[in-house]
Amino acid sequence: MNKYRLTLYVTGRSWRSEQAIATLKKICEHEFMNEYELQIIDLLEQPHLAESEKILATPTLVKSLPPPLRRIIGDLSEAEKVLKGLDLQMIKI
Numbered sequence: 106m107n108k109y110r111l112t113l114y115v116t117g118r119s120w121r122s123e124q125a126i127a128t129l130k131k132i133c134e135h136e137f138m139n140e141y142e143l144q145i146i147d148l149l150e151q152p153h154l155a156e157s158e159k160i161l162a163t164p165t166l167v168k169s170l171p172p173p174l175r176r177i178i179g180d181l182s183e184a185e186k187v188l189k190g191l192d193l194q195m196i197k198i
Contacts, residue, residue, distance in 0.1 A: 109133075109141040110170035113181075116163040117149045125164035125181040132184050136193070166191075 113129055115122035126145060133141045148155045148163060158167075161178070168175040168191045177190040 108170055109137050109168065111141060112144045112146060112167045112169065114146050114148055114154070114158070114160045114163050114165040114167070117147065122147075122164060125166070128181050128184060128187065129166065132187060135184075136188065168193075 111129065111133070113125060115125060129143065133143055146154055148160065154160070164179070164181055166177045166181060166187070173192070175191045177187060181187050
């Protein structure tokens with residue numbers, strides 16, 4: 106089975122950050138079942154990670170597993186577009 110590793114970088118608890126978190130949690134629960142690791146990093150709390158991870162804007166979503174590495178920057182409000190940006194297919198139920 107594939108295991109998905111996702112990291113979401115946000116800046117504070119803004120409306121945009123909250124929307125990105127909610128959309129991503131919905132995708133993970135529906136599409137990846139229990140086969141995912143999700144880390145949410147607030148760059149206001151850990152600003153050193155912005156430079157080391159080369160994060161230029163938030164929200165930024167990084168899929169590190171399975172390869173290849175994918176990044177989505179900005180609007181994460183539509184699940185289908187997020188999955189397409191991650192090069193993943195939606196599960197049809």
